Amino acid sequence: MTHSAPEFIVYPQLESSNLEMKRLASKQQLAEYSLVITPNQTAGHGQAGNSWESEKDKNLTFSILLRPGFLAPHLQFCISKVVSLAIIDTLKTLGIESSIKWPNDIYIEDSKVAGILIENSIFGHRLEYSIVGIGLNVNQEQFVSDAPNPISLIQHTKLNHRLDDVLESLVDQLEHRYHQLETDRTALIDTEYMNALYRKDGTHLFRDEHGEFEASIDTVNEMGLLTLVDTVGTKREYAFKEVGFVL
Structure with a gap:
């Protein structure tokens, strides 16, 4: 063929x-x-x-x-x-x-x-x-x-x-x-x-629909969902456009 x-x-x-x-x-x-x-x-x-x-x-x-x-x-x-x-x-x-x-x-x-x-x-x-x-x-x-x-x-x-x-x-x-x-x-x-992720290390400022918060990147799953861990240890999962960096 x-x-x-x-x-x-x-x-x-x-x-x-x-x-x-x-x-x-x-x-x-x-x-x-x-x-x-x-x-x-x-x-x-x-x-x-x-x-x-x-x-x-x-x-x-x-x-x-x-x-x-x-x-x-x-x-x-x-x-x-x-x-x-x-x-x-x-x-x-x-x-x-x-x-x-x-x-x-x-x-x-x-x-x-x-x-x-x-x-x-x-x-x-x-x-x-x-x-x-x-x-x-x-x-x-x-x-x-x-x-x-x-x-x-x-x-x-x-x-x-x-x-x-x-x-x-x-x-x-x-x-x-x-x-x-x-x-x-x-x-x-x-x-x-x-x-290779941007700001993969340390704690950084993010913004979601509820406002700004500090968190670190935990993982990105097979479907592309991002999991962050905030400063009190709570894991937060986001799809694209639901959260962004504060630059």
């Missing part, structure tokens, strides 16, 4: 690479690792509809198609873990230390350098496909949106980075991490995800 090769599809401009990948995937049987990329994404967004600012020709804005049929739908957060770790790995090859702000924002120190939007299609009892959208700030030197704390690689390193080189490295790292998932190395993935 032969498998079609991944497609590399470039558009001069798109509103959203995820939307375009979704449109293409609904019309044809795209191979795993097919990629939609544009140098000018005009209406990108992240989790819960948050907008994503990207200056033309300065950053990486793309979507890649995965077909994790081996993964039960209730374990879909594993995709988020491996994508986050792949970006961490990529930045490490550039000499940049970064962390994962739960659930999957990528931070350099206290500023956001990359965002991830994963949209899954479930068919019956399996994941039919996952569209992984990634926005990585690379060579943008000024940000004008109301995003609170963006940073780019050039701002951090004072060096210009070749977009093609960063993309190639990122796809390679993603394939490596995804292979770990395919071969059931979930314990390693879980450990490295927890070790």
Whole structure:
């Protein structure tokens, strides 16, 4: 049985690479690792509809198609873990230390350098496909949106980075991490995800619907729920958007 090769599809401009990948995937049987990329994404967004600012020709804005049929739908957060770790790995090859702000924002120190939007299609009892959208700030030197704390690689390193080189490295790292998932190395993935979490050590200020409180990170479960332990020892479990850091 032969498998079609991944497609590399470039558009001069798109509103959203995820939307375009979704449109293409609904019309044809795209191979795993097919990629939609544009140098000018005009209406990108992240989790819960948050907008994503990207200056033309300065950053990486793309979507890649995965077909994790081996993964039960209730374990879909594993995709988020491996994508986050792949970006961490990529930045490490550039000499940049970064962390994962739960659930999957990528931070350099206290500023956001990359965002991830994963949209899954479930068919019956399996994941039919996952569209992984990634926005990585690379060579943008000024940000004008109301995003609170963006940073780019050039701002951090004072060096210009070749977009093609960063993309190639990122796809390679993603394939490596995804292979770990395919071969059931979930314990390693879980450990490295927890070790890479932003503010994983110590007590920090958080905010939920009841107000601000101090707590430390305890764990993130297989469905992506975050458990915090407050200063009186009470464990609090949260889904995405139910709690946030006070930065």
